[in-house]
Amino acid sequence: xxxxxxGDVDIIKTVDSIFADALARGASDIHIEPQNDKMIIRYRIDxxxxxxxxxxxxxxxxxxxxxxxMADLETTGxxxxxxxxxxxxxxxxxxxxxxxxxxxxxxxxxxxxARKVESFEELGxxxxxxxxLESIIQKPFGLILVTGTTGSGKSTTLFTMLNKLNTxxxxxxxxxxxxxxxxxxxxxxxINLEVGxxxxxxxxxxxxxxxxxxxxxxxxDNETARIAVDAAVTGHLVLASIHTNNAAGAIIRxxxxxxxxxxxxxxxxxxxxxxxxRLNCHNxxxxxxxxxxxxxxxxxxxxxKFFHSKGCDECDSKGFKGRAGIHEILVPTQAIKNLIxxxxxxxxxxxxAEKEGMENLRQVALSKVNEGLITVEEALRITx
Numbered sequence: 001x002x003x004x005x006x007g008d009v010d011i012i013k014t015v016d017s018i019f020a021d022a023l024a025r026g027a028s029d030i031h032i033e034p035q036n037d038k039m040i041i042r043y044r045i046d047x048x049x050x051x052x053x054x055x056x057x058x059x060x061x062x063x064x065x066x067x068x069x070m071a072d073l074e075t076t077g078x079x080x081x082x083x084x085x086x087x088x089x090x091x092x093x094x095x096x097x098x099x100x101x102x103x104x105x106x107x108x109x110x111x112x113x114a115r116k117v118e119s120f121e122e123l124g125x126x127x128x129x130x131x132x133l134e135s136i137i138q139k140p141f142g143l144i145l146v147t148g149t150t151g152s153g154k155s156t157t158l159f160t161m162l163n164k165l166n167t168x169x170x171x172x173x174x175x176x177x178x179x180x181x182x183x184x185x186x187x188x189x190x191i192n193l194e195v196g197x198x199x200x201x202x203x204x205x206x207x208x209x210x211x212x213x214x215x216x217x218x219x220x221d222n223e224t225a226r227i228a229v230d231a232a233v234t235g236h237l238v239l240a241s242i243h244t245n246n247a248a249g250a251i252i253r254x255x256x257x258x259x260x261x262x263x264x265x266x267x268x269x270x271x272x273x274x275x276x277x278r279l280n281c282h283n284x285x286x287x288x289x290x291x292x293x294x295x296x297x298x299x300x301x302x303x304x305k306f307f308h309s310k311g312c313d314e315c316d317s318k319g320f321k322g323r324a325g326i327h328e329i330l331v332p333t334q335a336i337k338n339l340i341x342x343x344x345x346x347x348x349x350x351x352x353a354e355k356e357g358m359e360n361l362r363q364v365a366l367s368k369v370n371e372g373l374i375t376v377e378e379a380l381r382i383t384x
Contacts, residue, residue, distance in 0.1 A: 011062040015070070018053070018063075019088050019108075026322075028110055032067070034060050034103035046278045046323050047151065057103075064097075064104055071095040079104050094178065111180045123157055124277075124325035126364070132331050133270065137161055140212075142269035143232035147244045153276050153325050154241040155180065158215055161239055162186060165213055174215040175202040191217070199224040207231055216240040225257040232267035246361070247273040247330035248349035255343055265337040273328040275361065275382040277374045280307055281315035285372060294376065300366065307372040319375075326368060326382060328361040 018041065022030050027043035039060035041053035068075045071084030079099040086093040086108070094109040120130045137144065144161070146154045159181055166172055166185055177191035177199070187209070189202055199216060200223035206214055207227075219225050219242045232238040244250045250271050254264055290306045309319035330353050332340070339352055354360065359367075365379035 011066050014059075015063055015066045016088075019093070021052070022110065023089065023091060025316075030106075030108040030110070032060070032063060032106040032108070034100070034105065036102060039063075046318075046320050047276055048278075060103065064106065067095060067106060067108075068097070073097065092180070094180070120160065122324070123153070123160060123327075124274075124368075125327055125329075126367075129272075129327055129329045132329060133161075133272075134164070136270045136331070137165060137237070139237065139269060141232060141235050141237055143229060143267040144237070144239045144269055145250045145271045146239070146241045146274065147247065147250045147271065148274040149245070150243070151276070152274050153323075154274065155217070157272065157274065157325070158217075158239050158241060159183070162213075162215055165237075170212040171210060172213045172215070173206050173209060173211040174217070175199055175206065176215075176217040187211075200227060203227045203231070207236070211236060213237045213239070218242065219254070219257075222257045225254050225259050229254065229259050229263050229267045233263055238267075244273070246346065246350070247271040247328050247358075248346040248353065249273075251332075251340060251349060252344075252346045255340075261341045261343055265332075265340040268332050268337075268340075271330040271332075273330075273361065274325045275365075276323045277326050277365065277368065277378050277382050278320040279322045279324055279373055280375060281309040281312065281319055281321040282372075283314040283321075284309045284312040284319065286310065287372075290376070298366065298376065304366070304370050305372065306369060306376055308375055320378075324373070326361060326365045326379075328359070328364060330358055 018030065022043050025043060025045055027045050029044040031042040031049065033040050033042065034057065037057065039055055039057055040051050042049045042051050065075060070086045073082045073084045081099065082097045084095045086095055092111040094111060096107045098105050120133060125133065146157045148154055162172060162183060166183065172185065173187040175189050175191060179188045179190045182188065191197055191199060191202060199220060203216060203224060204227060214231060214236055216224065216228055216238065219228060219240050228238050228240055242250050242253055244253050251264065251268065255261060285307055288306050288308045295302065309315065311317040311319045315321040333356055335356065336349060336352055339349060362383040365374065365383050368374045369376050369379050
């Protein structure tokens with residue numbers, strides 16, 4: 001579509017064709033961006049933005065109006081930030097509009113309800129990690145944390161856990177901002193700051209709804225952290241995400257938020273820190289010979305295998321097709337729980353966890369390199 005002139009087109013068909021094209025290419029986001037004298041449309045595919053359309057500003061204004069109508073947003077008055085939702089071909093899309101110096105910028109998130117992940121294997125967990133995770137999520141109470149950078153797939157991991165736990169014998173409830181994927185039998189509540197429904201207030205109310213399992217979209221503040229930990233030690237299984245760079249960092253973040261060490265030590269059951277890695281295209285995969293410099297830089301064993309996909313029609317000449325998670329798993333042992341009581345640094349926790357057999361993100365990524373799933377460059381990129 002890049003460089004194509006739309007001319008006098010039916011704007012409804014034009015917008016629909018862009019949405020359909022994004023879905024066909026497996027895009028997670030559509031960026032419609034005004035420039036000084038033109039507009040560009042970019043898709044985020046496998047985590048990387050790619051320009052697919054360059055057109056004049058006349059088309060942009062028509063598209064902007066059409067998208068606002070589809071998302072039931074305000075079409076008159078001064079430009080302002082707005083958010084809405086579109087249903088297209090059984091797929092939910094979240095629309096965000098923000099005024100910029102060149103005009104209103106549009107970003108459309110293609111939600112993953114239509115691409116539901118059914119198993120932990122599909123998320124990239126190793127067999128050993130899955131054994132630990134499946135055992136721990138069946139415990140009646142405790143705190144399970146998923147951490148990582150923005151866009152690392154934390155929500156997908158949490159929703160996969162919820163799907164595993166969703167049975168008629170249990171009451172599941174969530175607090176989300178926003179609610180992206182609706183699940184039958186799960187009571188899902190969207191945070192609304194305008195009416196005072198924060199994560200902390202919502203969690204306080206949820207605990208009076210007799211839940212067995214609670215999912216908190218994100219622990220952002222001291223009050224939410226303390227209530228979540230209290231719930232985890234008083235008979236609830238609490239799943240939550242938190243922003244840190246490694247698994248040990250989640251413990252430090254909660255301690256810094258004012259959670260008492262003895263409560264956190266009792267509550268914490270499992271922490272997954274994750275990144276999303278671009279997978280090699282298996283249609284054009286080939287083994288390569290690493291240079292001595294590469295082996296030395298990685299401190300890799302001499303028998304380690306390296307792979308590269310040269311690009312083909314199936315992967316649109318990119319060499320990558322799809323993404324999967326790389327997970328660093330920390331299951332607190334008694335030694336680590338005792339360490340938490342002394343308010344340790346994350347380095348101290350990492351040292352103890354690795355002594356007990358934890359593989360860090362870099363080690364897990366390199367094992368995926370050896371299996372031919374990702375390139376060594378991708379392993380280094382996501383674990384820097």
